[in-house]
Amino acid sequence: MPTRSSPIKYRPTVWDALIAAAIIALGLLAAVLFYTKNARGGSAIVTVSVAGEVAERAALSQFDGDHVYTGNGYTLTVSAHDGEIFVSHSDCGGQDCVHTGAISRIGQSIVCLPAQIVIRLESASPGDADVIVG
Amino acid sequence: MKTTCKRLAAACVAVLAALSLPACGERKTAELELFAMDTYMSFTAYGNRAEEALAEAGRTINELEQRLSRTREGSEIWTLNAQGCADISPDTAELIGQALAYAAQTGGAFDITVAPLVELWGITTDTPRVPAKAEIDALLPLVGSKHLTLTRSDPALTVFDTAVLDPGCAVDLGGIAKGYAADRVADILEKYGVSDAVASLGGNVYVRGTRPDGTPWRVAIQDPLQNGCAAMLTLSDTFVVTSGGYQRFFADPDGTIYQHILDPATGYPVQSDLLSVTVVCPDGARADAYSTALYVMGEAKAASFWQSCQAEVEPFEMVLITADHRIVCTSGLADNFTEQEDASYAYEILAH
Ligand SMILES: [Zn+2]
Numbered sequence: 318m319p320t321r322s323s324p325i326k327y328r329p330t331v332w333d334a335l336i337a338a339a340i341i342a343l344g345l346l347a348a349v350l351f352y353t354k355n356a357r358g359g360s361a362i363v364t365v366s367v368a369g370e371v372a373e374r375a376a377l378s379q380f381d382g383d384h385v386y387t388g389n390g391y392t393l394t395v396s397a398h399d400g401e402i403f404v405s406h407s408d409c410g411g412q413d414c415v416h417t418g419a420i421s422r423i424g425q426s427i428v429c430l431p432a433q434i435v436i437r438l439e440s441a442s443p444g445d446a447d448v449i450v451g
Numbered sequence: 452m453k454t455t456c457k458r459l460a461a462a463c464v465a466v467l468a469a470l471s472l473p474a475c476g477e478r479k480t481a482e483l484e485l486f487a488m489d490t491y492m493s494f495t496a497y498g499n500r501a502e503e504a505l506a507e508a509g510r511t512i513n514e515l516e517q518r519l520s521r522t523r524e525g526s527e528i529w530t531l532n533a534q535g536c537a538d539i540s541p542d543t544a545e546l547i548g549q550a551l552a553y554a555a556q557t558g559g560a561f562d563i564t565v566a567p568l569v570e571l572w573g574i575t576t577d578t579p580r581v582p583a584k585a586e587i588d589a590l591l592p593l594v595g596s597k598h599l600t601l602t603r604s605d606p607a608l609t610v611f612d613t614a615v616l617d618p619g620c621a622v623d624l625g626g627i628a629k630g631y632a633a634d635r636v637a638d639i640l641e642k643y644g645v646s647d648a649v650a651s652l653g654g655n656v657y658v659r660g661t662r663p664d665g666t667p668w669r670v671a672i673q674d675p676l677q678n679g680c681a682a683m684l685t686l687s688d689t690f691v692v693t694s695g696g697y698q699r700f701f702a703d704p705d706g707t708i709y710q711h712i713l714d715p716a717t718g719y720p721v722q723s724d725l726l727s728v729t730v731v732c733p734d735g736a737r738a739d740a741y742s743t744a745l746y747v748m749g750e751a752k753a754a755s756f757w758q759s760c761q762a763e764v765e766p767f768e769m770v771l772i773t774a775d776h777r778i779v780c781t782s783g784l785a786d787n788f789t790e791q792e793d794a795s796y797a798y799e800i801l802a803h
Contacts, residue, residue, distance in 0.1 A: 369484040410577050422679055424671055428491045435484065435491055446683060447649050450656045451673025451693035451727060 361423050361438040363402060365395065368433045377402065377438065391432035402436060404429065424449045478663075481505045487512050488520075488629055489575070490653025496640060497647040497663060504643035508636045512652075515635065518543050519628045521566065521621075531614050532566070532621040538604075544611040546624060546631045546736065547601060553627070553740040554596045557756070561744035562715040566623035567593050572720075574711050575625070579701045581709065587718040593620045594715050629655040630739025633690055637735065654698075655739055656691040667787075674794055675726035675772055681796060682770060682778055683789040690735040694742035695727030695772075696720070714747050724749050724774050731784060732767035741767060750779070754801060757781055761803055772796070 361377040367388040380397045383405065387393075393414065394406040403419040404427055414429035424446040426437040481501035485492040492512065494505050518540055520526045531537035539547070550563045567590045573579040598620040601611035616622065624631075629652045637657055640648050647660030649668055658668035667687045671680035675697040684691065696710030703709065709720045723746055730742040745753040750773055760766050770788070771779040776795060780788045782802045790798050 366484055369486070418678065420678065424680070425678070426491075430486065430489065430491065433486045435493075446669045446671035446680065447662060448651050448656050448658070448668070449671045449673055449680065450651075450654055450691045450729060451675070451695065451698070 361440055363397070364435075364437045364439055366435045366437075386432075386434055388429075388432040388434045391429070391434075393429055393432055393434055395436055402438070403427070404436070407432070483509055485509055485512060487516050488632065488653065489625075490629065492650070492652045494636070494650045495648060496645045497660075498643070498645040500643040501645050501648070504640050504645045507643075508639050508650075511635050511639060512632050515542060515628065515632050519546070519624050521623045521625070527614075528622055528624060531616055535616050535618060535620075537614050539601075539612060539614050541610055541612075542631075542635075543614070544601060546627065547599070547614060547622075548611070549631070549736050550624065550627050550740065551596050551599065551601075553737065553744065557741070557744035557748070559595065559715050560747040560752075561626060561740045562594060562596065563622050563624055563626065564594050564596065564598055564620055565713055565715045566621035567619070568713050568715075568718045569623055569625075570621070572709075572713065574699075574713070579709070581703050581707075591718050593617070594718070626743045627736050627740045629653055630690065630692060630735040630737070633657045633735035633739075637690075654693060655735060657689075657735060658686050658691070659688055661687055672729050672770060672772070673727070674791075679793065680791050681772055681794045682780070682791055682798075684729075684731065684770070684784065684787050685789070686731065686787055689731055689733055690738040691729060691731050692735075692738040692742040693727050693729040694746040695725070696723065696746070697726060712743060712746055721747050723747070725753070726772045726774055728753065728772075729770040730767055731769065732765075734765075737765070737767070741769075745769060745771075754779075757801070758803065771801075 363375050363377050363380045364371060365373040365386060367386055372386060377400060382397065384395045385392060386395060391407065391409045393404050396403055396405040401419040401421045404414040407414050407429060409429055409431040414427050417427045420427055420438055423438050423440040426435055428435050478497045479499055479501055481496045483494040483505040494508060496505055517523065518527045521528050521532065523529055527537050527539050527543045554562045569575065571582050571586060571590055598617040599622060600615045602613045602615060603611055604613050633650060633652050633655045636650050640659055650657040656670055658670060662668055667685040670684045670686055670691050672682045672693060674681040675695050694712065696712060699711040700708055712721045714721045725746055728742050728745040730738045732738045748756060750771055753771060757769055768781045768783040776797065777799055778796045779799045779801050782800055785800050
């Protein structure tokens with residue numbers, strides 16, 4: 318880079334080295350946090366909606382156990398543990414929601430059309446998918 | 452020491468900026484969830500009039516469903532199937548016109564008159580079954596665009612207002628209606644000046660403008676073989692639709708797996724060398740119809756169909772996931788495509 322003649326000659330100091338090390342350490346920490354969060358739904362938010370209205374919204378990590386929701390005359394049991402979430406029981410006709418199995422990744426959802434219940438995993442992290450097609 | 456302080460300050464700013472990435476702008480955000488057209492739909496829009504736009508989108512989709520449903524008694528399509536003739540609204544006329552055009556372009560691989568066979572197989576019901584070959588052969592002659600005609604009740608009309616169907620035939624718009632609805636949603640967002648939005652109409656995706664952070668929308672393609680995603684597309688201002696046998700299927704008592712997409716030529720579920728087809732193009736109804744047609748065609752025919760369309764006025768892009776674990780992405784999407792590291796596919800680019 319072309320520079321103008323500078324009155325100050327720069328020489329690295331101990332301070333510079335310390336700051337550089339601190340920045341590298343922070344960067345590494347941020348990267349590790351980011352990737353461990355995104356590999357599975359560690360930082361995911363679970364949103365359960367019934368007939369288009371949000372019935373529950375919670376961090377996946379705090380959602381462990383069984384949760385019962387009723388919609389359109391049908392009752393679903395939604396179970397969560399170890400970062401996975403699935404419909405363990407439903408009295409709906411097609412059982413599509415039960416057959417969907419467990420979801421664990423941001424962007425995934427389980428939909429029960431008869432009960433009009435949707436369970437979604439969401440995130441605000443910029444690296445995640447906004448929408449899944451297929 | 453001055454230099455050191457400056458550097459420290461600069462480093463702090465950089466770290467703060469990195470930590471505050473998820474912060475959103477000040478624009479209004481509107482969200483809508485909807486159960487319509489036998490599926491789940493979700494919409495997120497950003498802008499001053501986003502709320503109004505989504506309210507109108509919801510109303511429009513409900514109106515479309517009332518006209519286009521095959522099973523809703525009294526709908527225009529229900530009446531057409533029941534009576535062989537129906538008065539149709541401009542929306543229905545436009546949609547049927549598009550469906551007939553796509554049927555012609557795809558050599559019948561997409562065909563809305565396959566409805567009698569869909570009914571026979573019970574594909575959309577809770578109790579599908581494998582019919583006898585004689586039953587299928589009896590219905591095959593009823594499939595084909597030649598059995599469906601759009602007419603005008605008054606020659607002075609500039610648009611079609613009547614649909615006529617040959618006896619025994621039936622129409623099902625399930626393979627194109629959601630795409631058409633997505634087109635209408637795009638029109639409504641435009642009308643209200645909503646610059647950024649993402650909509651999913653039961654897997655028919657429309658992305659408009661950008662994400663709140665100004666980058667293109669990230670559309671993940673479902674892995675047909677396992678929980679997770681097979682690829683990521685970064686896109687703006689386009690429609691994305693995936694078709695695949697894995698989406699809905701049933702097992703015969705003898706253990707044979709039948710998936711839900713019928714080949715209009717044979718009357719049987721498609722035996723495709725593809726697991727899924729994703730179409731990306733600036734027209735929702737076309738993306739919907741083509742995704743089904745290309746899945747029916749299989750890899751070789753889909754590739755040559757794509758080649759032939761590039762020379763014409765309506766090019767499109769696609770991602771094919773094959774049964775032998777390859778992901779084939781057309782060259783126009785190469786810059787928008789990201790491989791997924793944990794998916795076990797070989798990646799290829801299809802060039803002109
Ligand atoms: Zn269900």
